[in-house]
Amino acid sequence: MIGPVNNHRIRVAACQVSLGIGEVDRNLATARQAILAAADAGARIVVLPELTPSGYVFSDAAEARALAEPADGQTVTGWAQLAERHDLVIVGGFCELGGHGQVFNSAVVVDRDGVRAIYRKAHLWDAEADFFVPGDAEPPVTDTRHGRIAVMICYDVEFPEWVRLPALGGADLLAVPTNWPAEPVPAGERPMMVANVQVAAFANRMFIAAACRCGTERGVSWTGGSIIAGPDGYPLAGPAGADEPELVLADCDLALARSKASGPRNNAHADRRTDLYR
Amino acid sequence: MIGPVNNHRIRVAACQVSLGIGEVDRNLATARQAILAAADAGARIVVLPELTPSGYVFSDAAEARALAEPADGQTVTGWAQLAERHDLVIVGGFCELGGHGQVFNSAVVVDRDGVRAIYRKAHLWDAEADFFVPGDAEPPVTDTRHGRIAVMICYDVEFPEWVRLPALGGADLLAVPTNWPAEPVPAGERPMMVANVQVAAFANRMFIAAACRCGTERGVSWTGGSIIAGPDGYPLAGPAGADEPELVLADCDLALARSKASGPRNNAHADRRTDLYR
Numbered sequence: 001m002i003g004p005v006n007n008h009r010i011r012v013a014a015c016q017v018s019l020g021i022g023e024v025d026r027n028l029a030t031a032r033q034a035i036l037a038a039a040d041a042g043a044r045i046v047v048l049p050e051l052t053p054s055g056y057v058f059s060d061a062a063e064a065r066a067l068a069e070p071a072d073g074q075t076v077t078g079w080a081q082l083a084e085r086h087d088l089v090i091v092g093g094f095c096e097l098g099g100h101g102q103v104f105n106s107a108v109v110v111d112r113d114g115v116r117a118i119y120r121k122a123h124l125w126d127a128e129a130d131f132f133v134p135g136d137a138e139p140p141v142t143d144t145r146h147g148r149i150a151v152m153i154c155y156d157v158e159f160p161e162w163v164r165l166p167a168l169g170g171a172d173l174l175a176v177p178t179n180w181p182a183e184p185v186p187a188g189e190r191p192m193m194v195a196n197v198q199v200a201a202f203a204n205r206m207f208i209a210a211a212c213r214c215g216t217e218r219g220v221s222w223t224g225g226s227i228i229a230g231p232d233g234y235p236l237a238g239p240a241g242a243d244e245p246e247l248v249l250a251d252c253d254l255a256l257a258r259s260k261a262s263g264p265r266n267n268a269h270a271d272r273r274t275d276l277y278r
Numbered sequence: 279m280i281g282p283v284n285n286h287r288i289r290v291a292a293c294q295v296s297l298g299i300g301e302v303d304r305n306l307a308t309a310r311q312a313i314l315a316a317a318d319a320g321a322r323i324v325v326l327p328e329l330t331p332s333g334y335v336f337s338d339a340a341e342a343r344a345l346a347e348p349a350d351g352q353t354v355t356g357w358a359q360l361a362e363r364h365d366l367v368i369v370g371g372f373c374e375l376g377g378h379g380q381v382f383n384s385a386v387v388v389d390r391d392g393v394r395a396i397y398r399k400a401h402l403w404d405a406e407a408d409f410f411v412p413g414d415a416e417p418p419v420t421d422t423r424h425g426r427i428a429v430m431i432c433y434d435v436e437f438p439e440w441v442r443l444p445a446l447g448g449a450d451l452l453a454v455p456t457n458w459p460a461e462p463v464p465a466g467e468r469p470m471m472v473a474n475v476q477v478a479a480f481a482n483r484m485f486i487a488a489a490c491r492c493g494t495e496r497g498v499s500w501t502g503g504s505i506i507a508g509p510d511g512y513p514l515a516g517p518a519g520a521d522e523p524e525l526v527l528a529d530c531d532l533a534l535a536r537s538k539a540s541g542p543r544n545n546a547h548a549d550r551r552t553d554l555y556r
Contacts, residue, residue, distance in 0.1 A: 122551050126543050136554060158546070160438030160481060161555040185512075190468075192480050192511045199477040202470050203438060233470045234463075265404050268436070273400050276414060277439040 009251040010146050012045045012173065012207070013038035014238065016226035016246045018215035021055030022067060028053050028078060031092065035079070037247055039086040044146040045252075047211040048092030050121075050154050050177040051105065057218040061103070064131035068097035071108065071118050080110040087112050089144045091151050093177035096120065102133040107153055107177050111145040121153040122162065141169040147254040154178040157200055157210070167204035168269060172254035174200070176210040180223035182242060194225040194239045202233025205268050206257040209250075214243055231256050287529040288424050290323045290451065290485070291316035292516065294504035294524045296493035299333030300345060306331050306356060309370065313357070315525055317364040322424040323530075325489040326370030328399075328432050328455040329383065335496040339381070342409035346375035349386065349396050358388040365390050367422045369429050371455035374398065380411040385431055385455050389423040399431040400440065419447040425532040432456040435478055435488070445482035446547060450532035452478070454488040458501035460520060472503040472517045480511025483546050484535040487528075492521055509535050 015034035019027045031052050038046045050056065053075045054067035069075060079090045089111045096106035096118070105121040105128060120135025121128075139152045139162065150166030150173070157163060157176050166174060180193045194210075201208040208229045213222040227238035228250040236250035260269040293312035297305045309330050316324045328334065331353045332345035347353060357368045367389045374384035374396070383399040383406060398413025399406075417430045417440065428444030428451070435441060435454050444452060458471045472488075479486040486507045491500040505516035506528040514528035538547040 122554060123549055126541050129543065134551075136551075138554065155544075155549075158481065158540075159550060161442075161550065164439075165556065189512055192476070195473050195511065196477050196480065198470070199474050202474065203436065233473065234467055262436075263404050265407065266433075271401055271433075272437060272439065273412075276400060276416065278443065 009253045010045055011041070011043040012209050012228055012250055012252050013041065013043035014047045014209045014211040014226040014228055014248040016212055016214055016224055016240045016248060017049065018245055019049065019052060019055050019213055021057055021217050022063070023055065024053045024067065027055065028075060032078070032082065034247065035082050035088065035090060039088055041247065041249055043249060044087065045089045045149065045173065045209070046091070047175045047209045048090070048177055049211050049213050050093035050179040051095055052092050054095040055217055056179045057220050058131050061131050064095060065103050068095045068103045070097050071115065076108050076110065076115060079108065080114050083110045084112045087145065089146045089149060091149065091175035091177065093153055103131060104135060105132045105153060107151045109142050109144065109149060109151055113145065116142045116144055117151065119151045119153070121156055123155045123159055125155040139166040141166045141171045148172045150174045152176060154180065158196060160200065160203065163200045163204060167206050171206055172257040173207040173209060173252065176208060178210050178212045180212050180225060182221040182223050190239065191223050191225050193223055194227055197227055198229045198233040198235065201229035201231060203268060205231040205260045205262065207231060207252050207254065214245055228252070287531045288323060289319070289321040290487050290506055290528055290530050291319065291321035292325045292487045292489040292504040292506055292526040294490055294492055294502055294518045294526060295327065296523055297327065297330060297333050297491055297495070299335050299495050300341070301333065302331045302345065305333065306353060310356070310360065312525065313360050313366065313368060317366055319525065319527055321527060322365065323367045323427065323451065323487070325453045325487045326368070326455055327489050327491050328371035328457040329373055330370050332373040333495055334457045335498050336409050339409050342373060343381050346373045346381045348375050349393065354386050354388065354393060357386065358392050361388045362390040365423065367424045367427060369427065369453035369455065371431055381409060382413060383410045383431060385429045387418070387420050387422065387427060387429055391423065394420045394422055395429065397429045397431070399434055401433045401437055403433040417444040419444045419449045426450045428452045430454060432458065436474060438478065438481065441478045441482060445484050449484055450535040451485040451487060451530065454486060456488050456490045458490050458503060460499040460501050468517065469501050469503050471501055472505055475505055476507045476511040476513065479507040479509060481546060483509040483538045483540065485509060485530050485532065492523055506530070
């Protein structure tokens, strides 16, 4: 068990939960329960999975559309209320109905001041291309009540160019709502999705909190692996297993991410040879 | 023990060896012995550490310069002879004296046709900046006798932008001569240098063979961790430990790296949102 909150640190929670496709009420209740548990445990920053209210494995575009809600819908409104009541930053994924009827795989950042940012997934995985319009805006870096927080979603984090943008933009912590479909993992190995998050943190000397799902949905099982990685890439908490819900909690001294020093004379960002990259 | 050579695959060796600063004759003998052991084991591609003949922990620039040799010096000539005699591709690091007197942290690619490429480290680590001029050319991708092979050195591989270039240029295998100074590794964790190589392979669906050192030199101990990672990022062989020399051997179906498919409808390279990266 993690101890009392250290005043120099922010307690971060990655909420690994089990969700069901189309079970919006139950999913939102599950999320609410996880948020309250995180708040009870002293967390100030709470990360939820991708597409939390809707679930992920849509049968077709019509199902995704029917489960989409606007950015001022019940999910975001409810999370904003919880953020206000408990002085939290909450980052979670939802199926967004855009102003022109487009459907996006989105995530919201709320704090006690309300909605601070909406991000729309830019790199779509597999059948997502049938359901969603890809986003075309960079991951926002938001100076929230509890730190400079960026957000991207699942497959996005596999593109180091994409991770670099909010890192260069000054993010202390990157929140990654995710639904990692389980893939075969060799014995003794950590899932590559998890290692990728660690190395993304290391490459940018920033914190990353990734919240995934557990269980199965329409035959798809999930990796779990929710993790909070420090700026050195090593896990501060997690990775969680694949089978059970878990509240992954870590105290993060977010100020550490303000230095990109990687050695006495090296700097992970300043050492980039941007004159040579194409 | 690894079995007979599969005809559809190329056997790759990452030679983890112990070297000594300034002990050129002994170091070259060690390298020769490792190359011959790799050839005996059926390897066609052999990767040696960074700065193999000279060692790494120079006292000052004068020492580095005294240990530098031109690209047609004894090290490269000797490796080219071994490559010709045993039909190998050899990639190894050496301290290069350039045509205008500059000293570079370089690596050579030789096969039975002779010197195929020279690469000069572009991202310098710590005191290297006192000894070396940084390279300003991209990692070469060379269509060798045994595959399309790229090369970069140690700290270079921590920059995903740099890894991307030869990957986009069609490299099947990235050879990484390295000298990773040992850093604290949390219990149960794999060194971040090793995880970084794995994720670099995964992000580009290519093979990476990294050859490091073991032992200590002037108070610096090395990570070891020599590894051959497959296009899915998982180790095909290694990571080696920190303490002992090791011949890390894996059979690599290099053709696998020609497909960047990361799922039925996804592609690690084509899915990049280059319209959005800055």
